Amino acid sequence: MSRGITKIQEKILDFIIEKRIGAWLPPTLAEIARYFDYKNRATVQQHLQALEKKGYIKRNPKLARGIELTINDKFFVPRPVLGEVAAGNPLTIYPDAIDTVELPTIARMPKDSFLLKVKGDSLKDAYIFNGDIIIVNPNIEPKDAHFVVAVLDDSAVVKRFYRNNGSIELHSENPDYKPIVVRRSYENLKVVGVVIGVYRSMERKAV
Amino acid sequence: MSRGITKIQEKILDFIIEKRIGAWLPPTLAEIARYFDYKNRATVQQHLQALEKKGYIKRNPKLARGIELTINDKFFVPRPVLGEVAAGNPLTIYPDAIDTVELPTIARMPKDSFLLKVKGDSLKDAYIFNGDIIIVNPNIEPKDAHFVVAVLDDSAVVKRFYRNNGSIELHSENPDYKPIVVRRSYENLKVVGVVIGVYRSMERKAV
DNA sequence: ATTTTTACCATACAAATGTATGGTAATTTG
DNA sequence: CAAATTACCATACATTTGTATGGTAAAAAT
Missing domain, CATH: 1.10.10.10 (Winged helix-like DNA-binding domain superfamily/Winged helix DNA-binding domain)
Structure with missing residues (x-):
């Protein structure tokens, strides 16, 4: 044995x-x-x-x-992280993962949703920090006040989504930044998905 | 039809x-x-x-x-929240849930683990905020630097766990607070479980 | 008033599934 | 070297599982 x-x-x-x-x-x-x-x-x-x-x-x-x-040491399993979001940077979703994050074995992803790793402090006003994983679902229709991942003129943003007859507003959590307002028909705005959750693995985080 | x-x-x-x-x-x-x-x-x-x-x-x-x-509207599933943690308050885990929280179907919980709602700002230095849900697993052995939920002399704490030959140290994220050091045999310390994750629902959060 | 839908039942059957037994060859252990 | 372990194979079998067919009774729709 x-x-x-x-x-x-x-x-x-x-x-x-x-x-x-x-x-x-x-x-x-x-x-x-x-x-x-x-x-x-x-x-x-x-x-x-x-x-x-x-x-x-x-x-x-x-x-x-x-x-x-029943195992504990195999408890965390690498999941592909498809990209990164950081204010002002273009969002690229690579076919190959740029990184992997250790999600609990049991954590299952919703269909077609994907993970993005948050880089930098640009979202700290939304209580999302460097290294956090956001779960993005591209299949649900954004409603007012949803956090969305959007690509606007080749820049990626994570902001709150609001509809305002004929136009779409993207609000920042930080009141110093004015909302971005674009026409709904504006072609260079693409809402990638809705941020449905923030997940932070605690076990191996070194601060 | x-x-x-x-x-x-x-x-x-x-x-x-x-x-x-x-x-x-x-x-x-x-x-x-x-x-x-x-x-x-x-x-x-x-x-x-x-x-x-x-x-x-x-x-x-x-x-x-x-x-x-295949459904999307059933994407969130109510899960019972068994209690609350707030610095200095006793931790009571009720047989009946004090609350329910809508967890995404994907954010699954390991066997026997449970949810606690974080109350107050006592954990803000650990980037955990009021209303966040922590996933606590009572079945895994805490290792150094793990966040644990512990009951110490009838008070609940969420702190980092460290072993130090013969004693157990509970560190706060805030350096102003000195670590709590107890003998390993100290009976009034009970480690309830290890915090394996933090979840924050984004969809319906109104700020 | 007749038809359709809903909600069950019983029985039957092929394929999938877990399990058991016995066997062979190579490797590792004592 | 002998014995045990490992890593496979073939065959067999009882359940489990999904599925199909046909039937009954009540409710809803036409």
Whole structure:
């Protein structure tokens, strides 16, 4: 009975975690077998039994997709951060992640939403700080007072959104900055999405 | 073909959402049937077909637990807030929630973790503000520099945790406050849990 | 008054799923 | 070197799961 897990077992564990993140479903034995090119599920079964014996997972017997993660050190899983926002800088959403942020294993992203890392202190008046992760949902219609991520003339802004018959206003939290007012038809304004939340991982933050 | 969903269908939809939140697994037809005291799964099947037809869910045919939520308006799910933390006040975790907060479906909580609402400005030096929700996990061992929720002599504190051979130190973010140092055996110190995250809902916040 | 919809039931069935048993070969441990 | 562990395979089997078909009764719509 070796102390740790084997490399193959670790790979399978990673797969379980990834599956759980990406497809929000723990995989079945057959899916694991397919991914690792095993000819049958019995092999997977044995690996899972080993992982359970070593305390990395818990299994609900006979239950479809009944794999539960029990581990703590694998608790944080890297998620891609698609870009950065900082006042005045253009917002670029790269196809490849510029960075990864450690989100709790359980934290699931809403469909099509993405993460942006906040850089600098430009949003401190909105109580959003350097390093915070904002969750941006491009699928919901911005309503008044929503924080939105918008690209305006090649600059990215995170501001409060207001409609005012015929025009759109982008308000800053800092009263020193006057609201930006543009016509609704103005082509160089693109509302990327609505900031639906701010998440800050606490465990490894060094101040 | 009625426009909306029926009351029963709404109940089933809620159950699917809850299941997905609580147990992290979308339910099977059998589990739904068991919960609603249906004698067989065919009844559930019909309801799910109706829900799919109306666009509330999507189903991966033949796939175990293949229910996917497609809705956006159910994006926020009420979660119980078990108590409040404010410097100097005793921390009471009530069996009944003192409040509910709308957490995004994505911001999931690890097993046994709970939410506390932050009251007051005592944590502003840690960039946590009045009204923020902290996610507390009672199941993980606090490591150095972790934020922990602790009860010390009937007062609740949220501070950084440090071990120092034989003693435990609780540091404040504000350097004006000296660290609290207690022996590890000190009985009136109880570390309730580790703060693993901060969530702030942006959508409905009125400033 | 007739039709449609809603909400259930029973039964049946193929595929998916978890599990068990027994076996082989390579590697690691004692 | 012998024994144990690891990493796979094949086959088999009972449940679970999703799905289909056909039926009943009440409510709602036409």
